[in-house]
Amino acid sequence: xxxxxxxxxxxxxxxxxxxxxxxxxxxxxxxxxxxxxxxxxxxxxxxxxxxxxxxxxxxxxxxxxxxxxxxxxxxxxxxxxxxxxxxxxxxxxxxxxxxxxxxxxxxxxxxxxxxxxxxxxxxxxxxxxxxxxxxxxxxxxxxxxxxxxxxxxxxxxxxxxxxxxxxxxxxxxxxxxxxxxxxxxxxxxxxxxxxxxxxxxxxxxxxxxxxxxxxxxxxxxxxxxxxxxxxxxxxxxxxxxxxxxxxxxxxxxxxxxxxxxxxxxxxxxxxxxxxxxxxxxxxxxxxxxxxxxxxxxxxxxxxxxxxxxxxxxxxxxxxxxxxxxxxxxxxxxxxxxxxxxxxxxxxxxxxxxxxxxxxxxxxxxxxxx
Amino acid sequence: xxxxxxxxxxxxxxxxxxxxxxxxxxxxxxxxxxxxxxxxxxxxxxxxxxxxxxxxxxxxxxxxxxxxxxxxxxxxxxxxxxxxxxxxxxxxxxxxxxxxxxxxxxxxxxxxxxxxxxxxxxxxxxxxxxxxxxxxxxxxxxxxxxxxxxxxxxxxxxxxxxxxxxxxxxxxxxxxxxxxxxxxxxxxxxxxxxxxxxxxxxxxxxxxxxxxxxxxxxxxxxxxxxxxxxxxxxxxxxxxxxxxxxxxxxxxxxxxxxxxxxxxxxxxxxxxxxxxxxxxxxxxxxxxxxxxxxxxxxxxxxxxxxxxxxxxxxxxxxxxxxxxxxxxxxxxxxxxxxxxxxxxxxxxxxxxxxxxx
Numbered sequence: 001x002x003x004x005x006x007x008x009x010x011x012x013x014x015x016x017x018x019x020x021x022x023x024x025x026x027x028x029x030x031x032x033x034x035x036x037x038x039x040x041x042x043x044x045x046x047x048x049x050x051x052x053x054x055x056x057x058x059x060x061x062x063x064x065x066x067x068x069x070x071x072x073x074x075x076x077x078x079x080x081x082x083x084x085x086x087x088x089x090x091x092x093x094x095x096x097x098x099x100x101x102x103x104x105x106x107x108x109x110x111x112x113x114x115x116x117x118x119x120x121x122x123x124x125x126x127x128x129x130x131x132x133x134x135x136x137x138x139x140x141x142x143x144x145x146x147x148x149x150x151x152x153x154x155x156x157x158x159x160x161x162x163x164x165x166x167x168x169x170x171x172x173x174x175x176x177x178x179x180x181x182x183x184x185x186x187x188x189x190x191x192x193x194x195x196x197x198x199x200x201x202x203x204x205x206x207x208x209x210x211x212x213x214x215x216x217x218x219x220x221x222x223x224x225x226x227x228x229x230x231x232x233x234x235x236x237x238x239x240x241x242x243x244x245x246x247x248x249x250x251x252x253x254x255x256x257x258x259x260x261x262x263x264x265x266x267x268x269x270x271x272x273x274x275x276x277x278x279x280x281x282x283x284x285x286x287x288x289x290x291x292x293x294x295x296x297x298x299x300x301x302x303x304x305x306x307x308x309x310x311x312x313x314x315x316x317x318x319x320x321x322x323x324x325x326x327x328x329x330x331x332x333x334x335x336x337x338x339x340x341x342x343x344x345x346x347x348x349x350x351x352x353x354x355x356x357x358x359x360x361x362x363x364x365x366x367x368x369x
Numbered sequence: 370x371x372x373x374x375x376x377x378x379x380x381x382x383x384x385x386x387x388x389x390x391x392x393x394x395x396x397x398x399x400x401x402x403x404x405x406x407x408x409x410x411x412x413x414x415x416x417x418x419x420x421x422x423x424x425x426x427x428x429x430x431x432x433x434x435x436x437x438x439x440x441x442x443x444x445x446x447x448x449x450x451x452x453x454x455x456x457x458x459x460x461x462x463x464x465x466x467x468x469x470x471x472x473x474x475x476x477x478x479x480x481x482x483x484x485x486x487x488x489x490x491x492x493x494x495x496x497x498x499x500x501x502x503x504x505x506x507x508x509x510x511x512x513x514x515x516x517x518x519x520x521x522x523x524x525x526x527x528x529x530x531x532x533x534x535x536x537x538x539x540x541x542x543x544x545x546x547x548x549x550x551x552x553x554x555x556x557x558x559x560x561x562x563x564x565x566x567x568x569x570x571x572x573x574x575x576x577x578x579x580x581x582x583x584x585x586x587x588x589x590x591x592x593x594x595x596x597x598x599x600x601x602x603x604x605x606x607x608x609x610x611x612x613x614x615x616x617x618x619x620x621x622x623x624x625x626x627x628x629x630x631x632x633x634x635x636x637x638x639x640x641x642x643x644x645x646x647x648x649x650x651x652x653x654x655x656x657x658x659x660x661x662x663x664x665x666x667x668x669x670x671x672x673x674x675x676x677x678x679x680x681x682x683x684x685x686x687x688x689x690x691x692x693x694x695x696x697x698x699x700x701x702x703x704x705x706x707x708x709x710x711x712x713x714x715x716x717x718x719x720x721x722x723x724x725x726x
Binding site (some may be wrong): 100130208211241242245246249279281282319328330331332333334338 | 428429432435436437438440442443447534667668669670671673690691693696
């Protein structure tokens, strides 16, 4: 946490602060400028277990600082009373750069995203945001902090301020400066092993990974911020898609809560981005995640169905199926096709993935073990 | 006045387009006394299923057809029928036609077929006929007269005398810009059949003609062309409302000639560019008003797709389902009396075309 606090303070210096190697400046919304106190307040809110129906679940339960802000090695996240959802917790690290939040992009910003887990029955399970506001308006520490940061107290404190503070904190959870960054942007030839360099060549060449996991001339977010059906999850529910899609659209027309539907029903979850846009093109499509710190955040994919990075490479190499011989799903993205990689090339890719770990998280992960 | 509501509701149900705009609707004519006669059908075309050897087929083209079939099956309410617009096969072979037919068998609903040149020039449509029926025919549905033409015929001399083998004849016609090819036509015999078929139809009956080639002269070098387009159009002239739907060009085109609205449909296999981008000299192509977005070569399905068609008051409105790209709608504008892609008419809405290649 020390590194993050320092970064938070550094953010305030503005001109003085330089973003980590390999990353662009963090986008900060005009109506929610960063301040040291706001970041600290957000940090506290993020780790507060009282904002759940059982008093046992904070944001940090599933986005644990010590596990690169995920709940690795869980396949899917666990909320109140050991209830599980349908999706693998994405890391908060560098989420500030994402154009949408959640695996299916159903939320447009960090501020908006923070509203939902509090209310989802399999996450923090509050009936409404009332209990949170009661605490932050009455707890002396919170009351003082909200007064100081937002100049507000009592009824004037709303979820807008709460989520702004949480988002401000999350905007400090950024990390670059990985061996890859030092090699690619810092021109340090010794930063990568020969296997990692070979893996990079596969990444930008025969593996075609870079088409979605974007690397640019001065920065690499390793995402295109788009949604693709890569054959995970939906493959298992293919026969049900016509019924599922129809039933979901009917339910949505009647006002069903999409956030609840996708986290509580496994099959509905597999509709992916379609649940948000209703477009056929988005059936089974999920957001391209960043690959930064990927070695620390197993298991993989929106449903946590792939245990290891080698499993991921195998899935892509098969052209969007986990096991050769499985039926490719009808809605597979046109960007996915068999790659004919050798086992060596796939191992090199995995080695390259390990070069994307930021030093501060490598340390926390090692300590957590 | 028909109500806009019912068509909007249909569109919402059909693709469940929560976020998309409804079609521009300003229909004042009432071709049908009863709105329940308005209906929809889906249109899939140009799949070019290609045999490699044994049980191996080109994966990319397979995926395109599989996806279009799966999505067509998701339409709600169900389309009244499905058209397949020709070029199911790449080289007209039995394995290709069988493999394509098998994929199409997953469609829930009646499928009508149009002959494409890739289906025809190996055995002159013999095996295709065993699978899919006659080369040209007509049918009536809910007050609309539908005609299916085989518009990819050519001169007898080219077809019967020029090539040493059926395989070579097929290969010569399979190229896009092969100078050894020959212009497509409907031909005297079929035009006479068409004349007789249309004689029996009331001139106020909406007419929909399915053809593989455009039934208009676009670009001869790529056979975006029908040699006897004018005499065919002449036969369609007496009708109040005529819609021609053609495949073959693998891109979105629309045009109005007199009383005839022309629409192309997309391919599920791959896109072609508009011939203008290939032009080496001044030419007189129909003006392209809305250029297609250039396809991203990484995404094999980009600039391919399929369409469903709303038949209302005798006009066809097409909604193109495109992949990794913006879906498009081309609908008859009753004010300007022609089909239009209304979303892209203002320059500000356009995606700038790529002008260098």
